[in-house]
Amino acid sequence: MQKMTFACLSVVCLLAFLFWPIPSWADDPLIRNDYALELLNAGEYEKALEQLQKAFSFYPYDETLRKNLAVAYMYMGKKELENNRYLEAAENFDHARELSPGNSTYGMMRGIAFYLAKNYDASKFELRRAIDDGNRTTDIYYFLGRAHYDSGELESAVESLVKAQELEPGNKVVADLLEKIRREVTVESKMGKGHSSKFEISYDTEATSSLADAVLDALETAYNQVGSDLDYFPSARIPVILYTKKDYRLVTSSPEWSGGLYDGKIRLPIGGAAELTPQLKAILFHEYTHVVVNELARGNVPTWLNEGLAEYEGRREYNPPMAELGGVAKIGSYLPFSSLEGSFGGLSSKQASLAYQQSYSLVNYMIGAYGWFNVKEILVNLGRRISVDAALSKALGGFAMDYAGMVREWQNYMRKEFGR
Structure with missing residues (x-):
């Protein structure tokens, strides 16, 4: 009985709505x-x-x-x-x-x-x-x-x-x-030219075409490795330029300690290199990582995260000692990460070494603690033009973690590793 009354009322309401x-x-x-x-x-x-x-x-x-x-x-x-x-x-x-x-x-x-x-x-x-x-x-x-x-x-x-x-x-x-x-x-204008499926290369006449080919092969490997880690593969072909050291300084105005640069093009001072050494391969992986990071974050990325990820990929190919970081870790006198969000260009050689090593160490900790998926999520969040703190908090919400908390966790980890 109640159901019938409800049904009738529903029909009346529907008719009223139709003829409203x-x-x-x-x-x-x-x-x-x-x-x-x-x-x-x-x-x-x-x-x-x-x-x-x-x-x-x-x-x-x-x-x-x-x-x-x-x-x-x-x-x-x-x-x-x-x-x-x-x-x-x-x-x-x-x-x-x-x-x-x-x-x-x-x-x-x-x-x-x-x-x-x-x-x-x-x-x-x-x-x-x-x-x-x-x-x-x-x-x-x-x-x-x-x-x-x-x-x-x-x-x-x-x-x-x-x-x-x-x-x-x-x-x-x-x-x-x-x-x-x-x-x-x-x-x-006088450089030799070459290309692979994802890269096009210009190289100084001091470099041989065989070195240029080896560089392209290494970059294709980096394309797959870094792409697999961050689950992102750029579609546009990427320019690569191999300079003499003199021409590199002339074109880029980089500090003396700079071993490479990505500014939309990968630029490397090869000096008199005749073959692909582990050090040069590490630099190639480092600079290519900047390509991926900048596309994911749309250029809105703190330098410590950008360089830390690049160092992580480069050090898988060649991993020199981190003397500067070891020294400051023993007394806990780290550079503030807030000061490492901008360019490293004005740093001295020693300061730059510490900045790169500290950035690498934090990123290495992040990958181990939170995984590649969440690291990529931080970059994607940054690409939406939100702050570093907001991007980290959103990506690491499942860990109840924010920017300051993550740095504290890393410092605790470093304290256990190096002692104070």
Whole structure:
């Protein structure tokens, strides 16, 4: 009896709902448009996009709706860029361009998204297309120059950056990059070339092609080993450059103790090396690890974690003594990790040795205590542009661990190992 009464009431409620008058604005595209603009101003881009899509479906020939829908797609694209979802951003910018083909800004933004995704061929195509459509700004020539530069097309990069500089002579970012590339052109124009499936190499005439081939083989091994550890395999081909020591200092302006550099390209001073030594192989593994770490963390990574992971991979190939760390561990006078989050470039040779060894020791402890999965999770969290403390706490929540607690645990471990 009770069930029947409930059923009857349900039917009555359903009928009432079906015949309830629909609000007049629900099918009014103009009201939806105004509501969407309010949502856009409030930063509610997904909801605004949904409203404009519905409005546009009713009036697909309304130019105001068409332009506003394009703007909503642009805002969604920018949001995806901020979240490091570059291909999704490119898709949104493409929708915007289809709706408003006369607006070349959307094509430029699509080209920038492809550049950030390391799809340089697609980036160059889109940026040139936007230039042909009349978009001749500093930004578009700057990113076109970067796409050429990262593709190893130095002369084309210079050409694009010169145009950017002509439009904005006081732009320091453009000027600094242009100066850097011109130094590289001077050195690299006479280099030999080679490539493997994942790497392309330029090498000074002091190096032999057999050494270049051995370097490529070692890097292919590093690609698989580091990729297996961090479960990540970059898709773009990675440039590698072997310099004389003199040219390395000229191009990179690195400190005297620097044995290699990754700045989007792996750069190594090989001196008079004629064969692949264990030390050189360790440096290759070290520098390649930076490639993976920077892609996972989108460049937002503390130096101690970046260098610690690189040292971990390099020391699996060649593991020299850690005298500086052993000395400070006995008295507990470590460098604060907060001071190791920025560049090591200003450190003396002895300070740099301690910084690298201390970074390696903490990362080695992290891998043993928490596993590779959680270490990768820290990098992925950092790639979402959150703080180091938040990234660690989120990844190590199952261990009830935060940044300070992890460092304390490592110090306790070191105390047991070295005594005080």
